[in-house]
Amino acid sequence: MGGKSMGKMMKSAIFVQEKIQYICRWRALYLLMLLVSLPLFSQGDASNHYAPETIFAASDRCFACHNGLTTPTGEDVSIGTNWRASMMANSARDPYWQASVRRETIDHPNASAAIEAECAVCHMPMSSYIAKAKNEESEVFAHLPFQPGSPLSQLAAEGVSCTVCHQIEHEGLGSKESFVGGFNINVNGTESGRQLYGPFQVDAGRTKIMRSSTGFNPVEGNHIQKSELCATCHTLYTKALGPGGEVIGELPEQVPYLEWLHSDFREVKSCQDCHMPVVADAIPITSVLGNPREGVSRHVFLGGNFFMLRMLNRYRTDLGVTALPQELELSAKRTIANLESNSAEISIDNVERKEDHLKVEVSIKNLAGHKLPTAYPSRRVWLNLVVHQGNQVIFESGAINEQGQILGNDNDSDKNRFEPHYTEINSSGQVQIYESIMADPAGMPTTGLLSAVQFVKDNRLLPTGFDKTTASKDIAVRGKAAQDPDFENGDRISYSIPLGNAGESLRVEARLWYQPISFRWAENLREYKAIETERFVKYYDAMSSASAIILARASTEIN
DSSP: OOHHHHHHHHHHHHHHHHHEEEEEEEEHHHHHHHHHHHHTOOSSSGTTTTTTGGSSOHHHHHHHHOSBOOOTOOOOOOOHHHHHHTTTTTTTTTTHHHHHHHHHHOOOGHHHHHHHHHHHHHSHHHHHHHHTTTTTOOOOOGGOOOOOTTTHHHHHOOSOHHHHHHOOOTTTTGGGGGTTTOOOBOOSOOOOOOEEEEEEEEOOOHHHHHHHHEEEEEEGGGGSSSSHHHHHHHSSEEEOOOOTTOEEEHHHHHHHHHHTTTTTTGOOHHHHHHSBBBBBSOOOOOOOOOHHHHHHHTTTTSOOOOOHHHHHHHHHHHTTOSSSSHHHOOOOOHHHHHHHHHHHEEEEEEEEEEEEEEEEEEEEEOOOOBBBBBTTTOOOOEEEEEETTTTTEEEESSOBBSSOOBBBBBBHTTOOOOOOOEEEETTTOOOOEEEEEOOOTTOOOOOOOOGGGEEEEEBBBBTTTTTTTTTOOGGBSGGGGGGTTSSSSSEEEEEEEETTTSSSSSEEEEEEEESSHHHHHTTTTTTOHHHHHHHHHHHHHHHHHGGGGEEEEEEEEEE
Protein backbone atom coordinates (compact mmCIF):
# COMPACT_ATOMS: atom_id res chain seq x y z
CA MET A 1 0.00 0.00 0.00
CA GLY A 2 1.38 3.42 -0.97
CA GLY A 3 2.39 6.10 1.54
CA LYS A 4 -0.25 8.55 0.29
CA SER A 5 -3.04 5.97 0.73
CA MET A 6 -1.80 5.15 4.23
CA GLY A 7 -1.70 8.86 5.11
CA LYS A 8 -5.26 9.35 3.88
CA MET A 9 -6.44 6.39 5.95
CA MET A 10 -4.74 7.73 9.09
CA LYS A 11 -6.24 11.17 8.58
CA SER A 12 -9.65 9.56 8.09
CA ALA A 13 -9.28 7.50 11.27
CA ILE A 14 -8.23 10.57 13.26
CA PHE A 15 -11.21 12.48 11.89
CA VAL A 16 -13.61 9.68 12.92
CA GLN A 17 -12.05 9.49 16.38
CA GLU A 18 -12.35 13.26 16.88
CA LYS A 19 -15.94 13.13 15.66
CA ILE A 20 -16.81 10.41 18.20
CA GLN A 21 -15.18 12.39 21.01
CA TYR A 22 -17.10 15.49 19.93
CA ILE A 23 -20.39 13.58 19.96
CA CYS A 24 -19.69 12.07 23.39
CA ARG A 25 -18.73 15.48 24.80
CA TRP A 26 -22.00 17.07 23.76
CA ARG A 27 -24.26 14.09 24.36
CA ALA A 28 -24.54 14.84 28.07
CA LEU A 29 -25.43 18.48 27.39
CA TYR A 30 -28.03 17.37 24.85
CA LEU A 31 -29.62 15.07 27.45
CA LEU A 32 -29.71 17.96 29.87
CA MET A 33 -31.44 20.21 27.33
CA LEU A 34 -33.92 17.41 26.66
CA LEU A 35 -34.65 17.11 30.37
CA VAL A 36 -35.22 20.83 30.69
CA SER A 37 -37.75 20.69 27.87
CA LEU A 38 -39.79 17.90 29.50
CA PRO A 39 -42.66 18.62 31.89
CA LEU A 40 -42.23 17.71 35.55
CA PHE A 41 -43.44 14.29 36.63
CA SER A 42 -47.24 14.49 37.01
CA GLN A 43 -46.95 18.25 37.37
CA GLY A 44 -50.03 19.45 35.57
CA ASP A 45 -50.60 23.21 35.64
CA ALA A 46 -48.97 25.59 38.10
CA SER A 47 -51.97 25.57 40.40
CA ASN A 48 -51.34 21.96 41.43
CA HIS A 49 -47.52 22.10 41.38
CA TYR A 50 -47.45 20.88 44.98
CA ALA A 51 -50.34 18.49 44.70
CA PRO A 52 -49.66 15.08 46.30
CA GLU A 53 -48.70 13.53 42.95
CA THR A 54 -45.76 15.96 42.63
CA ILE A 55 -44.10 15.17 45.96
CA PHE A 56 -41.84 12.58 44.33
CA ALA A 57 -40.24 11.91 40.96
CA ALA A 58 -39.33 8.61 39.37
CA SER A 59 -35.67 7.62 39.42
CA ASP A 60 -35.19 8.12 35.68
CA ARG A 61 -35.23 11.84 36.41
CA CYS A 62 -32.04 11.37 38.42
CA PHE A 63 -30.39 8.77 36.20
CA ALA A 64 -29.86 11.14 33.30
CA CYS A 65 -27.20 13.08 35.22
CA HIS A 66 -26.13 10.78 38.07
CA ASN A 67 -25.06 7.80 35.94
CA GLY A 68 -21.91 7.40 33.87
CA LEU A 69 -19.66 8.01 36.89
CA THR A 70 -16.27 6.30 37.14
CA THR A 71 -13.23 6.50 39.38
CA PRO A 72 -9.74 7.28 37.98
CA THR A 73 -9.11 3.51 37.94
CA GLY A 74 -12.19 2.88 35.82
CA GLU A 75 -14.56 1.53 38.49
CA ASP A 76 -18.19 2.29 37.69
CA VAL A 77 -19.71 4.10 40.67
CA SER A 78 -22.84 5.35 38.92
CA ILE A 79 -25.40 6.31 41.53
CA GLY A 80 -28.40 5.23 39.48
CA THR A 81 -27.26 1.78 38.38
CA ASN A 82 -25.80 0.93 41.78
CA TRP A 83 -29.08 1.84 43.48
CA ARG A 84 -31.15 0.05 40.82
CA ALA A 85 -29.55 -3.29 41.71
CA SER A 86 -29.99 -2.88 45.48
CA MET A 87 -32.67 -4.18 47.84
CA MET A 88 -33.68 -0.56 48.46
CA ALA A 89 -34.76 -0.22 44.84
CA ASN A 90 -36.47 -3.61 44.93
CA SER A 91 -38.16 -3.37 48.32
CA ALA A 92 -41.61 -3.43 46.71
CA ARG A 93 -40.74 -6.18 44.21
CA ASP A 94 -39.38 -8.49 46.93
CA PRO A 95 -41.51 -11.66 46.59
CA TYR A 96 -40.83 -12.69 50.19
CA TRP A 97 -42.13 -9.37 51.48
CA GLN A 98 -45.21 -9.63 49.28
CA ALA A 99 -45.85 -13.18 50.51
CA SER A 100 -45.35 -12.15 54.14
CA VAL A 101 -47.81 -9.25 53.86
CA ARG A 102 -50.37 -11.59 52.28
CA ARG A 103 -49.84 -14.11 55.09
CA GLU A 104 -50.50 -11.45 57.73
CA THR A 105 -53.71 -10.30 56.03
CA ILE A 106 -54.92 -13.91 55.93
CA ASP A 107 -54.06 -14.39 59.61
CA HIS A 108 -55.76 -11.12 60.58
CA PRO A 109 -58.52 -10.41 58.02
CA ASN A 110 -60.22 -7.80 60.20
CA ALA A 111 -57.09 -5.66 60.08
CA SER A 112 -56.02 -6.30 56.47
CA ALA A 113 -56.30 -2.66 55.34
CA ALA A 114 -54.25 -1.41 58.30
CA ILE A 115 -51.65 -4.12 57.70
CA GLU A 116 -51.18 -3.11 54.07
CA ALA A 117 -50.93 0.55 55.05
CA GLU A 118 -48.31 -0.19 57.72
CA CYS A 119 -46.19 -2.40 55.46
CA ALA A 120 -46.32 0.06 52.54
CA VAL A 121 -44.80 2.89 54.59
CA CYS A 122 -41.25 1.58 54.20
CA HIS A 123 -41.52 -0.80 51.23
CA MET A 124 -43.64 1.45 48.98
CA PRO A 125 -42.89 4.81 50.62
CA MET A 126 -43.69 7.09 47.67
CA SER A 127 -47.17 5.76 46.91
CA SER A 128 -47.74 5.49 50.68
CA TYR A 129 -46.79 9.11 51.32
CA ILE A 130 -48.94 10.34 48.45
CA ALA A 131 -51.92 8.49 49.94
CA LYS A 132 -51.12 10.02 53.33
CA ALA A 133 -51.03 13.51 51.78
CA LYS A 134 -54.50 12.82 50.34
CA ASN A 135 -55.76 11.59 53.74
CA GLU A 136 -56.17 8.12 52.24
CA GLU A 137 -54.97 4.72 53.44
CA SER A 138 -52.07 3.36 51.44
CA GLU A 139 -52.29 -0.05 49.78
CA VAL A 140 -49.97 -2.83 48.68
CA PHE A 141 -51.85 -5.31 46.52
CA ALA A 142 -53.79 -2.67 44.59
CA HIS A 143 -50.46 -1.81 42.92
CA LEU A 144 -49.66 -5.43 41.98
CA PRO A 145 -48.80 -6.37 39.36
CA PHE A 146 -47.07 -3.07 38.66
CA GLN A 147 -48.35 -1.15 35.64
CA PRO A 148 -45.56 0.62 33.69
CA GLY A 149 -48.02 3.09 32.20
CA SER A 150 -49.30 4.29 35.57
CA PRO A 151 -47.23 7.02 37.28
CA LEU A 152 -48.44 6.01 40.75
CA SER A 153 -47.74 2.33 40.05
CA GLN A 154 -44.25 3.26 38.87
CA LEU A 155 -43.60 5.10 42.13
CA ALA A 156 -44.90 2.12 44.12
CA ALA A 157 -42.64 -0.25 42.15
CA GLU A 158 -39.51 1.82 42.76
CA GLY A 159 -39.53 1.15 46.48
CA VAL A 160 -37.05 3.30 48.39
CA SER A 161 -36.11 5.66 45.60
CA CYS A 162 -33.95 8.78 45.30
CA THR A 163 -36.58 11.38 46.15
CA VAL A 164 -37.58 9.55 49.34
CA CYS A 165 -34.34 9.56 51.34
CA HIS A 166 -33.12 12.86 49.93
CA GLN A 167 -36.32 14.71 50.92
CA ILE A 168 -36.41 13.57 54.55
CA GLU A 169 -36.24 16.53 56.94
CA HIS A 170 -33.76 16.52 59.83
CA GLU A 171 -36.28 17.46 62.52
CA GLY A 172 -37.11 14.61 64.90
CA LEU A 173 -34.58 12.10 63.52
CA GLY A 174 -33.46 9.64 66.18
CA SER A 175 -36.60 10.12 68.27
CA LYS A 176 -39.07 7.31 68.91
CA GLU A 177 -41.63 9.17 66.84
CA SER A 178 -39.36 8.92 63.79
CA PHE A 179 -39.24 5.09 63.96
CA VAL A 180 -41.57 2.73 62.04
CA GLY A 181 -41.41 4.95 58.97
CA GLY A 182 -42.03 8.15 60.91
CA PHE A 183 -39.79 10.25 58.67
CA ASN A 184 -41.02 13.69 57.73
CA ILE A 185 -41.18 15.06 54.18
CA ASN A 186 -42.37 18.58 53.50
CA VAL A 187 -45.40 18.01 51.29
CA ASN A 188 -45.73 21.71 50.38
CA GLY A 189 -42.34 22.44 48.83
CA THR A 190 -40.97 25.97 48.53
CA GLU A 191 -41.14 28.81 46.03
CA SER A 192 -37.77 27.80 44.60
CA GLY A 193 -38.76 24.15 44.14
CA ARG A 194 -38.95 21.06 46.28
CA GLN A 195 -35.80 20.55 48.35
CA LEU A 196 -33.50 17.56 47.97
CA TYR A 197 -30.88 17.21 50.72
CA GLY A 198 -27.34 16.04 50.03
CA PRO A 199 -23.97 16.16 51.79
CA PHE A 200 -22.49 18.79 49.47
CA GLN A 201 -22.99 22.49 48.90
CA VAL A 202 -24.12 23.15 45.32
CA ASP A 203 -23.36 26.44 43.59
CA ALA A 204 -26.07 28.67 42.13
CA GLY A 205 -25.44 27.65 38.50
CA ARG A 206 -25.73 23.92 39.08
CA THR A 207 -28.69 24.49 41.42
CA LYS A 208 -30.50 26.28 38.62
CA ILE A 209 -29.75 23.47 36.16
CA MET A 210 -31.13 20.81 38.52
CA ARG A 211 -34.19 22.85 39.39
CA SER A 212 -34.90 23.53 35.72
CA SER A 213 -34.57 19.88 34.71
CA THR A 214 -36.27 18.16 37.65
CA GLY A 215 -38.19 20.69 39.72
CA PHE A 216 -36.03 19.86 42.75
CA ASN A 217 -33.70 22.26 44.51
CA PRO A 218 -30.44 20.73 45.90
CA VAL A 219 -29.72 21.81 49.47
CA GLU A 220 -26.83 20.86 51.75
CA GLY A 221 -28.02 18.68 54.63
CA ASN A 222 -25.52 16.71 56.69
CA HIS A 223 -28.29 14.64 58.27
CA ILE A 224 -28.38 12.60 55.07
CA GLN A 225 -25.16 10.90 56.27
CA LYS A 226 -26.31 10.14 59.82
CA SER A 227 -27.54 6.81 61.19
CA GLU A 228 -30.71 8.46 62.47
CA LEU A 229 -31.93 8.82 58.89
CA CYS A 230 -31.65 5.06 58.31
CA ALA A 231 -33.28 4.41 61.68
CA THR A 232 -36.64 5.70 60.45
CA CYS A 233 -37.37 2.51 58.50
CA HIS A 234 -34.88 0.15 60.10
CA THR A 235 -36.31 0.51 63.60
CA LEU A 236 -39.63 -1.30 63.49
CA TYR A 237 -42.10 -2.21 66.20
CA THR A 238 -45.03 -4.43 65.27
CA LYS A 239 -48.38 -4.60 67.03
CA ALA A 240 -49.55 -8.11 67.89
CA LEU A 241 -53.22 -8.62 67.03
CA GLY A 242 -55.92 -10.71 68.64
CA PRO A 243 -58.72 -12.68 66.90
CA GLY A 244 -60.79 -9.57 66.26
CA GLY A 245 -57.89 -7.42 65.08
CA GLU A 246 -57.43 -5.77 68.49
CA VAL A 247 -53.91 -4.91 69.65
CA ILE A 248 -52.69 -7.34 72.33
CA GLY A 249 -48.97 -6.55 72.46
CA GLU A 250 -45.92 -4.99 70.81
CA LEU A 251 -42.67 -6.49 69.55
CA PRO A 252 -39.37 -4.84 68.54
CA GLU A 253 -39.37 -6.64 65.19
CA GLN A 254 -36.02 -5.24 64.05
CA VAL A 255 -33.92 -2.59 65.79
CA PRO A 256 -30.36 -2.52 64.33
CA TYR A 257 -30.12 1.21 65.05
CA LEU A 258 -30.71 0.62 68.78
CA GLU A 259 -28.18 -2.23 68.74
CA TRP A 260 -25.65 0.09 67.08
CA LEU A 261 -26.41 2.80 69.61
CA HIS A 262 -25.53 0.38 72.45
CA SER A 263 -22.18 -0.57 70.86
CA ASP A 264 -18.76 1.06 70.50
CA PHE A 265 -19.52 1.70 66.82
CA ARG A 266 -21.76 4.66 67.66
CA GLU A 267 -18.59 6.70 68.27
CA VAL A 268 -16.68 5.69 65.14
CA LYS A 269 -18.94 4.55 62.29
CA SER A 270 -22.40 5.42 61.02
CA CYS A 271 -24.71 3.10 59.10
CA GLN A 272 -23.67 4.84 55.89
CA ASP A 273 -19.95 4.30 56.57
CA CYS A 274 -20.41 0.54 56.22
CA HIS A 275 -23.43 0.21 53.95
CA MET A 276 -22.56 3.09 51.57
CA PRO A 277 -18.72 3.08 51.60
CA VAL A 278 -17.13 6.21 50.20
CA VAL A 279 -15.09 6.36 47.02
CA ALA A 280 -11.41 6.84 47.85
CA ASP A 281 -10.84 9.32 45.03
CA ALA A 282 -12.39 12.69 44.35
CA ILE A 283 -15.03 12.19 41.64
CA PRO A 284 -17.93 14.19 40.18
CA ILE A 285 -21.40 13.20 41.41
CA THR A 286 -22.93 14.12 38.07
CA SER A 287 -21.86 13.36 34.52
CA VAL A 288 -23.19 16.73 33.39
CA LEU A 289 -20.98 19.68 34.39
CA GLY A 290 -19.85 17.85 37.53
CA ASN A 291 -16.80 18.85 39.55
CA PRO A 292 -14.70 16.37 41.58
CA ARG A 293 -15.72 15.96 45.23
CA GLU A 294 -14.14 14.13 48.14
CA GLY A 295 -16.17 11.62 50.15
CA VAL A 296 -18.76 10.55 47.58
CA SER A 297 -20.79 7.60 48.93
CA ARG A 298 -21.37 4.54 46.80
CA HIS A 299 -25.11 3.93 46.50
CA VAL A 300 -24.67 0.16 46.71
CA PHE A 301 -26.54 -0.22 50.02
CA LEU A 302 -24.59 -3.27 51.14
CA GLY A 303 -26.82 -5.51 53.20
CA GLY A 304 -27.28 -9.16 53.97
CA ASN A 305 -29.77 -10.43 51.41
CA PHE A 306 -27.67 -11.93 48.62
CA PHE A 307 -30.28 -14.69 48.32
CA MET A 308 -33.11 -12.31 47.47
CA LEU A 309 -30.95 -10.40 44.97
CA ARG A 310 -30.40 -13.65 43.07
CA MET A 311 -34.06 -14.59 43.35
CA LEU A 312 -35.03 -11.22 41.90
CA ASN A 313 -32.60 -11.84 39.05
CA ARG A 314 -33.78 -15.37 38.32
CA TYR A 315 -37.46 -14.41 38.29
CA ARG A 316 -36.96 -10.91 36.95
CA THR A 317 -39.74 -11.12 34.35
CA ASP A 318 -42.35 -12.29 36.88
CA LEU A 319 -41.40 -9.55 39.34
CA GLY A 320 -40.95 -6.65 36.92
CA VAL A 321 -37.27 -6.13 37.78
CA THR A 322 -35.61 -3.29 35.85
CA ALA A 323 -31.97 -3.74 36.91
CA LEU A 324 -29.91 -5.58 34.31
CA PRO A 325 -28.95 -9.21 35.05
CA GLN A 326 -25.26 -8.38 35.33
CA GLU A 327 -26.04 -5.50 37.70
CA LEU A 328 -27.99 -7.73 40.10
CA GLU A 329 -25.37 -10.47 39.99
CA LEU A 330 -22.64 -7.92 40.72
CA SER A 331 -24.74 -6.64 43.63
CA ALA A 332 -25.12 -10.19 44.99
CA LYS A 333 -21.38 -10.87 44.68
CA ARG A 334 -20.58 -7.53 46.30
CA THR A 335 -22.92 -8.41 49.17
CA ILE A 336 -21.31 -11.81 49.69
CA ALA A 337 -17.79 -10.34 49.57
CA ASN A 338 -18.72 -7.80 52.23
CA LEU A 339 -20.31 -10.46 54.43
CA GLU A 340 -17.25 -12.69 54.11
CA SER A 341 -14.84 -9.84 54.91
CA ASN A 342 -16.62 -7.73 57.50
CA SER A 343 -19.09 -9.90 59.43
CA ALA A 344 -17.23 -12.26 61.73
CA GLU A 345 -14.01 -13.98 62.72
CA ILE A 346 -13.79 -17.53 63.99
CA SER A 347 -10.97 -19.41 65.68
CA ILE A 348 -10.32 -22.85 67.17
CA ASP A 349 -8.68 -21.92 70.47
CA ASN A 350 -8.03 -25.27 72.04
CA VAL A 351 -8.10 -28.92 71.00
CA GLU A 352 -7.48 -31.64 73.55
CA ARG A 353 -7.81 -35.39 73.10
CA LYS A 354 -8.57 -37.47 76.20
CA GLU A 355 -8.88 -41.20 75.55
CA ASP A 356 -12.09 -41.64 73.48
CA HIS A 357 -13.20 -37.96 73.59
CA LEU A 358 -12.11 -34.79 71.82
CA LYS A 359 -12.50 -31.43 73.52
CA VAL A 360 -12.68 -28.45 71.14
CA GLU A 361 -13.15 -24.78 72.03
CA VAL A 362 -14.32 -22.37 69.34
CA SER A 363 -14.51 -18.57 69.57
CA ILE A 364 -16.53 -16.24 67.34
CA LYS A 365 -16.19 -12.48 67.14
CA ASN A 366 -18.83 -10.21 65.63
CA LEU A 367 -17.19 -7.55 63.43
CA ALA A 368 -20.42 -5.68 62.61
CA GLY A 369 -21.78 -2.63 64.41
CA HIS A 370 -24.98 -4.41 65.43
CA LYS A 371 -26.07 -7.91 66.31
CA LEU A 372 -25.17 -10.67 63.89
CA PRO A 373 -27.49 -11.35 62.23
CA THR A 374 -29.62 -8.25 62.60
CA ALA A 375 -32.84 -6.78 61.18
CA TYR A 376 -35.63 -9.08 59.95
CA PRO A 377 -35.94 -12.10 62.30
CA SER A 378 -35.91 -14.69 59.49
CA ARG A 379 -32.10 -14.43 59.47
CA ARG A 380 -29.81 -16.83 61.30
CA VAL A 381 -26.12 -17.62 61.76
CA TRP A 382 -24.91 -20.98 63.02
CA LEU A 383 -21.79 -22.94 63.84
CA ASN A 384 -20.94 -26.01 61.80
CA LEU A 385 -18.19 -28.13 63.38
CA VAL A 386 -16.76 -31.13 61.51
CA VAL A 387 -14.17 -33.71 62.58
CA HIS A 388 -12.47 -35.58 59.72
CA GLN A 389 -10.39 -38.71 59.73
CA GLY A 390 -8.85 -38.73 56.30
CA ASN A 391 -11.75 -38.36 53.87
CA GLN A 392 -14.28 -39.64 56.40
CA VAL A 393 -16.47 -37.42 58.58
CA ILE A 394 -16.64 -38.95 62.05
CA PHE A 395 -18.58 -36.09 63.69
CA GLU A 396 -20.59 -33.12 62.46
CA SER A 397 -22.85 -30.59 64.13
CA GLY A 398 -24.73 -28.01 62.08
CA ALA A 399 -24.76 -29.55 58.58
CA ILE A 400 -27.13 -27.99 56.04
CA ASN A 401 -29.06 -30.00 53.43
CA GLU A 402 -30.28 -29.12 49.93
CA GLN A 403 -33.61 -27.85 51.28
CA GLY A 404 -31.92 -25.25 53.46
CA GLN A 405 -32.56 -27.16 56.69
CA ILE A 406 -29.99 -27.36 59.47
CA LEU A 407 -29.68 -31.00 60.49
CA GLY A 408 -30.27 -31.41 64.21
CA ASN A 409 -32.17 -28.13 64.49
CA ASP A 410 -35.41 -28.72 66.39
CA ASN A 411 -37.18 -25.78 64.74
CA ASP A 412 -36.52 -26.95 61.19
CA SER A 413 -37.98 -30.37 61.96
CA ASP A 414 -40.84 -29.16 64.18
CA LYS A 415 -42.32 -25.64 64.02
CA ASN A 416 -43.39 -25.86 67.67
CA ARG A 417 -39.85 -26.39 69.02
CA PHE A 418 -36.54 -24.57 68.76
CA GLU A 419 -32.87 -25.15 69.51
CA PRO A 420 -31.64 -23.63 72.81
CA HIS A 421 -28.41 -21.71 73.30
CA TYR A 422 -25.55 -24.04 74.27
CA THR A 423 -22.40 -23.61 76.33
CA GLU A 424 -21.28 -27.15 75.42
CA ILE A 425 -22.29 -29.47 72.59
CA ASN A 426 -21.75 -33.22 72.93
CA SER A 427 -23.82 -34.76 70.12
CA SER A 428 -24.49 -34.21 66.43
CA GLY A 429 -28.15 -33.60 67.28
CA GLN A 430 -27.21 -30.31 68.95
CA VAL A 431 -26.29 -27.17 67.04
CA GLN A 432 -25.42 -23.63 68.09
CA ILE A 433 -27.71 -21.28 66.16
CA TYR A 434 -27.53 -17.51 66.66
CA GLU A 435 -31.08 -16.32 66.04
CA SER A 436 -34.18 -14.69 67.47
CA ILE A 437 -37.25 -16.86 68.08
CA MET A 438 -40.62 -15.14 68.42
CA ALA A 439 -43.52 -16.59 70.41
CA ASP A 440 -47.28 -16.03 70.49
CA PRO A 441 -49.33 -15.33 73.65
CA ALA A 442 -49.36 -19.08 74.41
CA GLY A 443 -45.55 -19.16 74.31
CA MET A 444 -45.41 -21.16 71.07
CA PRO A 445 -42.79 -20.31 68.41
CA THR A 446 -44.21 -18.37 65.47
CA THR A 447 -43.05 -16.68 62.27
CA GLY A 448 -46.15 -14.48 62.16
CA LEU A 449 -45.00 -10.96 62.97
CA LEU A 450 -48.44 -9.84 64.09
CA SER A 451 -48.99 -12.97 66.18
CA ALA A 452 -45.79 -12.54 68.21
CA VAL A 453 -45.71 -10.83 71.59
CA GLN A 454 -42.21 -11.76 72.79
CA PHE A 455 -38.82 -13.23 71.96
CA VAL A 456 -38.17 -16.48 73.82
CA LYS A 457 -34.66 -16.69 72.39
CA ASP A 458 -32.27 -14.02 71.16
CA ASN A 459 -28.64 -15.09 71.19
CA ARG A 460 -27.58 -13.23 68.09
CA LEU A 461 -23.90 -12.33 68.33
CA LEU A 462 -23.29 -9.03 70.11
CA PRO A 463 -21.11 -6.24 68.67
CA THR A 464 -18.05 -4.81 70.40
CA GLY A 465 -18.98 -2.72 73.41
CA PHE A 466 -22.49 -4.15 73.77
CA ASP A 467 -23.13 -4.69 77.50
CA LYS A 468 -25.93 -7.24 77.85
CA THR A 469 -26.42 -6.36 81.51
CA THR A 470 -27.38 -2.77 80.71
CA ALA A 471 -29.19 -3.35 77.41
CA SER A 472 -32.79 -2.15 77.23
CA LYS A 473 -35.59 -4.69 76.90
CA ASP A 474 -35.91 -3.98 73.18
CA ILE A 475 -32.36 -5.21 72.47
CA ALA A 476 -31.94 -7.63 75.38
CA VAL A 477 -30.36 -11.07 75.15
CA ARG A 478 -33.09 -13.68 75.67
CA GLY A 479 -32.86 -17.28 76.79
CA LYS A 480 -29.86 -19.19 78.13
CA ALA A 481 -27.34 -16.87 76.46
CA ALA A 482 -28.22 -14.20 79.02
CA GLN A 483 -26.57 -16.34 81.74
CA ASP A 484 -23.64 -17.54 79.59
CA PRO A 485 -20.45 -15.74 80.80
CA ASP A 486 -18.73 -16.54 77.49
CA PHE A 487 -21.48 -14.85 75.46
CA GLU A 488 -20.11 -11.31 75.38
CA ASN A 489 -19.02 -9.43 72.23
CA GLY A 490 -19.16 -12.76 70.45
CA ASP A 491 -19.29 -16.28 71.82
CA ARG A 492 -17.04 -19.07 73.08
CA ILE A 493 -18.40 -22.61 72.99
CA SER A 494 -17.04 -26.06 73.86
CA TYR A 495 -17.55 -29.35 72.04
CA SER A 496 -17.10 -32.71 73.74
CA ILE A 497 -16.97 -35.23 70.91
CA PRO A 498 -17.01 -39.04 71.33
CA LEU A 499 -14.36 -40.53 69.07
CA GLY A 500 -14.91 -44.28 69.47
CA ASN A 501 -12.17 -46.11 67.56
CA ALA A 502 -10.99 -43.10 65.57
CA GLY A 503 -7.34 -43.02 64.56
CA GLU A 504 -4.76 -40.57 65.83
CA SER A 505 -4.66 -38.16 62.85
CA LEU A 506 -7.72 -35.93 62.75
CA ARG A 507 -8.70 -32.59 61.24
CA VAL A 508 -11.18 -30.22 62.87
CA GLU A 509 -12.97 -27.60 60.79
CA ALA A 510 -15.29 -24.88 62.10
CA ARG A 511 -17.53 -22.91 59.75
CA LEU A 512 -19.87 -20.02 60.51
CA TRP A 513 -22.87 -20.15 58.18
CA TYR A 514 -25.43 -17.44 57.41
CA GLN A 515 -28.92 -17.74 55.91
CA PRO A 516 -31.06 -14.62 55.29
CA ILE A 517 -34.36 -16.54 54.98
CA SER A 518 -34.41 -19.52 57.32
CA PHE A 519 -36.03 -22.75 56.24
CA ARG A 520 -38.81 -22.49 58.85
CA TRP A 521 -39.73 -18.94 57.80
CA ALA A 522 -40.19 -20.10 54.22
CA GLU A 523 -41.81 -23.44 55.13
CA ASN A 524 -44.49 -21.81 57.29
CA LEU A 525 -45.81 -20.01 54.21
CA ARG A 526 -46.57 -23.31 52.50
CA GLU A 527 -49.98 -23.69 54.15
CA TYR A 528 -51.24 -20.33 52.85
CA LYS A 529 -53.14 -20.57 49.58
CA ALA A 530 -52.57 -17.27 47.83
CA ILE A 531 -50.74 -16.17 44.70
CA GLU A 532 -47.92 -14.43 46.60
CA THR A 533 -47.29 -17.18 49.16
CA GLU A 534 -47.42 -20.05 46.67
CA ARG A 535 -45.15 -18.19 44.27
CA PHE A 536 -42.51 -17.53 46.92
CA VAL A 537 -42.53 -21.12 48.18
CA LYS A 538 -42.02 -22.28 44.58
CA TYR A 539 -39.08 -19.88 44.18
CA TYR A 540 -37.57 -20.96 47.51
CA ASP A 541 -37.85 -24.66 46.69
CA ALA A 542 -36.00 -24.05 43.41
CA MET A 543 -33.19 -22.07 45.04
CA SER A 544 -32.93 -23.44 48.60
CA SER A 545 -29.63 -25.22 47.95
CA ALA A 546 -28.03 -21.77 47.54
CA SER A 547 -29.82 -20.10 50.46
CA ALA A 548 -26.78 -19.93 52.78
CA ILE A 549 -23.12 -18.95 52.65
CA ILE A 550 -20.09 -19.39 54.91
CA LEU A 551 -19.05 -16.16 56.64
CA ALA A 552 -15.84 -17.42 58.25
CA ARG A 553 -13.93 -20.66 58.82
CA ALA A 554 -11.01 -22.11 60.75
CA SER A 555 -9.32 -25.51 60.88
CA THR A 556 -6.61 -27.38 62.72
CA GLU A 557 -4.83 -30.73 62.47
CA ILE A 558 -4.48 -33.22 65.35
CA ASN A 559 -1.70 -35.80 65.28
